[in-house]
Amino acid sequence: VLTANSLQQLGKAAFNGLTSLKKLVLVETNRTSLSELPIGHLHTLQELNLGHNSITSLKLPKYFTNMTSLRHLSFFSNRITSISRGDLDALREGDRLNLTLVLSLNNIKSIEPGAFAGIHLAQLALRSAFESSMMQTALQGLAGLQVSRLTVGAFSDHDREQDFERGLLDGLCQVQMEEFVLICLGDFEDDTDT
Secondary structure: OOOOOOOOOOOOOOOOOOOOOOEEEOOOOOOOOOOOOOOOOOOOOOEEEOOOOOOOOOOOOHHHHHOOOOOEEEOOOOOOOEEOOOOOHHHOOOOOOOOEEEOOOOOEOEEOOOOOOOOEEEEEEEEOOEOHHHHHHHHHOOOOOEEEEEEEEOOOOOOOOOOOOOOOOHHHHHOEEEEEEEEOOOOOOOOOOO
8 A cells, every 4th residue: 555655656676575465555645657657567457446546547557468367447536537448458358257346536538439349347436526517428339348236426426427318328328237326416317317
């Protein structure tokens, strides 16, 4: 756990010798990119928490394909504004049915169609993840995702919450899910079909 350590640089050997490491918490450590993390050899890693950093891209390095034990990957409260096709390619390979991906408290403006196609997750958390006017369009980018539990909504009534208009959740029709959790702290309009 390296929480709140202002790490200027992580050398290539920063985690050498920790080949059995299961949990790595790099919250508030001034991370700006995944490519700067020397963790490709941590094949037993089960949890990687990168919350409260300044990561702007969700582009997963190729070494994530070898992290087959990973169960929890958190980008909570970063600076991710878009997710492009190809960013999550490393999650398409191997069995990821037990992986929880947390993207809550980002400011996602767009998810490119196909970015999540063919990905299987245990859980995807998108609480307070969208700029209010972008939620409908961004949710359409989840087409092709298979997820056991999808969580969308707000943390408080002060968060970026959009009025629930007709068709707001239509993009989710192309997502295979077992459970959908919508956290809405406001009132639904009487004339919506949501």
